[in-house]
Amino acid sequence: MFINSLLSRALLIRQPFHSGVRMSSQGYAAVTPSIIEALIRICGREHVTADDAGTLRKYGHDQVPGDKYAHLPEVVVKPQTAQEVAAIVQLANRALIPVTPRAAGSGLSGGAVPIYGGILLSVERMDRILDIDVANLMVVVEPGVITNQLDNALRPHGLFFAGYPMSDEFCFIGGNVAENAGGGRAIKYGVTGRYIHGLEMVTPTGDIVQLGGKRVKDVTGYDLVHLMVGSEGTLGIFTKIFVRLLPRPTARVAILALFAQVADAIAVVPRVVTAGRLVPTAVEFMDRFCYGRTVESLKESFPTQDIGAALLLEVDGNRPDVVAAEAEMIEAICCELGARATFVARDEPGIERFWKIRKQIPWVLKRTSPVHSIEDIVVPIAAIPPLVAALDRIGQAYDTRIPVFGHAGDGNLHATPMKDPALSDLRWEEKLHDLLKEIYAVTAQLGGTISGEHGIGHKRRDYMHLVMEPAQIDMMRRIKQALDPRNILNPGKIFALNEKA
Numbered sequence: 001m002f003i004n005s006l007l008s009r010a011l012l013i014r015q016p017f018h019s020g021v022r023m024s025s026q027g028y029a030a031v032t033p034s035i036i037e038a039l040i041r042i043c044g045r046e047h048v049t050a051d052d053a054g055t056l057r058k059y060g061h062d063q064v065p066g067d068k069y070a071h072l073p074e075v076v077v078k079p080q081t082a083q084e085v086a087a088i089v090q091l092a093n094r095a096l097i098p099v100t101p102r103a104a105g106s107g108l109s110g111g112a113v114p115i116y117g118g119i120l121l122s123v124e125r126m127d128r129i130l131d132i133d134v135a136n137l138m139v140v141v142e143p144g145v146i147t148n149q150l151d152n153a154l155r156p157h158g159l160f161f162a163g164y165p166m167s168d169e170f171c172f173i174g175g176n177v178a179e180n181a182g183g184g185r186a187i188k189y190g191v192t193g194r195y196i197h198g199l200e201m202v203t204p205t206g207d208i209v210q211l212g213g214k215r216v217k218d219v220t221g222y223d224l225v226h227l228m229v230g231s232e233g234t235l236g237i238f239t240k241i242f243v244r245l246l247p248r249p250t251a252r253v254a255i256l257a258l259f260a261q262v263a264d265a266i267a268v269v270p271r272v273v274t275a276g277r278l279v280p281t282a283v284e285f286m287d288r289f290c291y292g293r294t295v296e297s298l299k300e301s302f303p304t305q306d307i308g309a310a311l312l313l314e315v316d317g318n319r320p321d322v323v324a325a326e327a328e329m330i331e332a333i334c335c336e337l338g339a340r341a342t343f344v345a346r347d348e349p350g351i352e353r354f355w356k357i358r359k360q361i362p363w364v365l366k367r368t369s370p371v372h373s374i375e376d377i378v379v380p381i382a383a384i385p386p387l388v389a390a391l392d393r394i395g396q397a398y399d400t401r402i403p404v405f406g407h408a409g410d411g412n413l414h415a416t417p418m419k420d421p422a423l424s425d426l427r428w429e430e431k432l433h434d435l436l437k438e439i440y441a442v443t444a445q446l447g448g449t450i451s452g453e454h455g456i457g458h459k460r461r462d463y464m465h466l467v468m469e470p471a472q473i474d475m476m477r478r479i480k481q482a483l484d485p486r487n488i489l490n491p492g493k494i495f496a497l498n499e500k501a
């Protein structure tokens, strides 16, 4: 068993960018010239690509580092309407070809990777903001709208979309809904799903349905909208999204607090909520390595000497005096708990300067060690201190650097084990596997789970059993089987293909 798993890992490493050939062994049909002709009839010749290696390669991976989780599609199609999406899915059902929906490809779990080849369906041409409905505080958008562009379009109306993934400058709202993305403001505003009130989508068998709509309340039957939110492209392809909006806060203040000790920084979170009696908009944690390297790489002037951890906190609201007083209270708590230095930003450029440090961390880690694993563990917020201590212990036990950053305010940390360049790929894979099992076990013991916002995809699929009862996983498989009887839509994600309900 152990030898088999070593062999299969060795094969995976030696076969970067698997071609579509393995796919037929999974019982799917190959994409033939007549299928390509049919796709061209649906979408137009310029929106179907099967013979350009560069394009296939571009759509064969997301932002999970390395080739292990990459796989080439056989054809890339870019439909523009729900009808075109439905026709593609119907064709795929008839021919038994897998279809993988893709938004911006910024995912960190391999969700948009077509692991059995087949059709890669990109929603990038479905990029219109259809209806900014101020009276109903709703916006209706197509899935290919960039998250940040949506928020910018709402600005002149005094409205905002509370979702704020750190990838907002390039990810799409469709990908956010499919992953139920979290981000920097979740402690106060919650995650994407809280704002999704309706979806037009193509079912795995090719029907177009609308679930929910602009209604704020709706208990008419099962909550199918929120079954679809976070379904990672396995239960339907969204073609229209109804998003609830909030009045845009007019006042914001951000605080960057630098600590010598990690434990002091972490202690700030519960103290702000209990002693300060306020819910900040954001509490982002950066350990010594993440903060120091990023400040250096940005050539920023903030101190790094003897800094063990940094917090980025933000408060917002509509009364500048109240927001200023809350910020002062947070700053005072940070100082009381041992902050070496605090910096306060009261205007947009200053606030963005702080956020830039936080947003750059994944790229700096990638440059430091191209082979690494951005994890996404989440625990109840009070369990953050023991989790950080356990990560430190595990890093030492495995002699592996594990930088930690993330959304400490909502219990979601991105521990990122990094490969020592001296290790072979095979040895690293073995070590990472064992190390992740330990990280996940500690997380589970603390009441947490393996993904707070990045999803399962196929990166974390084989670890689901560590945090979920078999009965729970079985319920999910049965839902998948009921809605997608031919297992056409994004197969092999969340569950392995050969597992039966």
Ligand SMILES: Cc1cc2nc3c(=O)[nH]c(=O)nc-3n(C[C@H](O)[C@H](O)[C@H](O)COP(=O)(O)OP(=O)(O)OC[C@H]3O[C@@H](n4cnc5c(N)ncnc54)[C@H](O)[C@@H]3O)c2cc1C
Pocket (backbone or CB within 6 Å): 062, 063, 100, 101, 102, 103, 104, 105, 106, 107, 108, 110, 111, 112, 123, 143, 164, 165, 166, 167, 170, 171, 172, 173, 174, 175, 176, 177, 178, 179, 180, 181, 182, 183, 184, 232, 233, 234, 236, 237, 238, 239, 362, 363, 453, 454, 490
């Ligand atoms: C630097 C960086 C920072 C990040 N920060 C955050 C963060 O703060 N919070 C966070 O939650 N994530 C974060 N992420 C991860 C990623 O950006 C999010 O998961 C994002 O929501 C993915 O959006 P996407 O448009 O790139 O989707 P993709 O990666 O293209 O797809 C993601 C999933 O959605 C499915 N999908 C795509 N379109 C549709 C559709 N129309 N219908 C149905 N399913 C569909 C795909 O099949 C796939 O399973 C970060 C990533 C990077 C690289």
